[in-house]
């Protein structure tokens with residue numbers, strides 16, 4: 001059957017262009033029987049393995065049966081699964097343009113993509129088995145698919161936009177270790193990080209040509225411009241590097257400093273390999289769980305992927321917005337974790353984190369829920385017309401034993417004096 005015919009039967013013709021690649025190859029390898037990813041027994045086993053609530057099983061199996069029994073739906077599901085997980089060069093940007101499947105499946109539409117999420121599990125298990133990874137890592141990594149359950153569509157994830165996220169685990173780039181997920185990637189912070197040889201102290205300098213506001217954050221955050229904005233510079237010669245320090249609390253000081261390169265070594269800069277951290281929703285995030293997760297991630301990568309070197313942990317997220325210190329105060333997991341990391345500014349031309357703080361549904365300030373401290377604080381800030389910033393963090397693996405003691409913040413007073421910076 002041709003793709004055009006399939007889409008015509010399903011009333012999804014506009015998707016023809018984006019789904020055309022590799023259609024012929026998909027049809028050539030279509031199994032004669034029901035594909036495993038639509039098989040009820042296999043689905044039950046996968047849902048049990050990934051801790052999906054048993055109450056969810058029946059509708060999933062019913063829709064899988066509906067797809068298996070309808071030739072056009074079955075062919076399309078088979079093809080989409082292949083494009084997602086077996087065709088490396090099929091662009092993630094094209095996945096975002098797939099149909100929502102409402103024409104084809106009506107109220108069952110979101111099950112189509114949950115079945116894709118379930119189908120990712122076999123690939124991940126197979127790959128982890130081949131690498132000899134511990135079973136608890138495999139199971140935790142796979143269990144992240146719960147967010148694709150139909151009842152969370154539009155709230156926790158957007159389908160098909162978020163589907164390509166599943167590819168990270170399938171190709172062995174993403175692992176869940178304890179509380180957090182890790183992907184080895186290239187550092188994207190606009191800073192350079194140095195360590196002082198004799199004392200072990202750490203300082204970050206802002207890259208040059210950053211347009212910052214008078215508070216030391218990016219000018220233009222949430223579209224708000226500062227008439228007193230200024231521009232950073234960063235110069236180096238064979239003996240010194242000269243620029244503006246970022247303090248561990250996460251903003252840039254407008255006092256330039258010179259670091260002597262016989263005293264300070266460059267550790268981290270743009271594109272250095274890092275372990276990028278991702279914070280799955282809904283689980284509690286006490287500081288101990290975060291630190292434990294980072295320790296275990298180090299062990300995992302050192303032991304199973306020694307070839308995948310990295311220089312730091314890193315993350316860019318609304319969770320590292322320093323405004324949250326004021327909003328949440330001391331008794332907060334988010335604020336506590338911020339205090340253990342070295343924070344730095346990242347730009348946020350639109351208010352950062354609203355989908356994670358409220359939901360992926362369009363944000364409506366007037367009617368936004370105010371049921372938690374965070375939500376109340378964010379709503380109040382937006383009502384005052386202030387920007388809602390983003391933030392970045394890094395933590396160096398060799399400093400991990402000191403986490404829990406505000407290592408970078410408590411070392412800053414020494415750094416400040418050493419660099420001749422004025423008292424705050």
Ligand SMILES: CC(C)(COP(=O)(O)OP(=O)(O)OC[C@H]1O[C@@H](n2cnc3c(N)ncnc32)[C@H](O)[C@@H]1OP(=O)(O)O)[C@@H](O)C(=O)NCCC(=O)NCCS
Nearest residue numbers: 279280281282283284285317332333334356357372373374
């Ligand atoms: C990460 C996460 C688990 C932290 O939650 P936590 O451990 O409760 O954090 P805190 O202790 O700092 O919470 C302090 C307050 O903020 C609230 N809060 C925290 N995260 C919230 C969120 N995402 N939405 C709404 N309120 C939130 C808490 O309920 C608490 O308020 P309360 O005392 O009135 O109940 C939570 O924010 C979450 O699930 N986030 C979604 C995942 C995410 O954003 N990942 C990063 C994507 S870039």
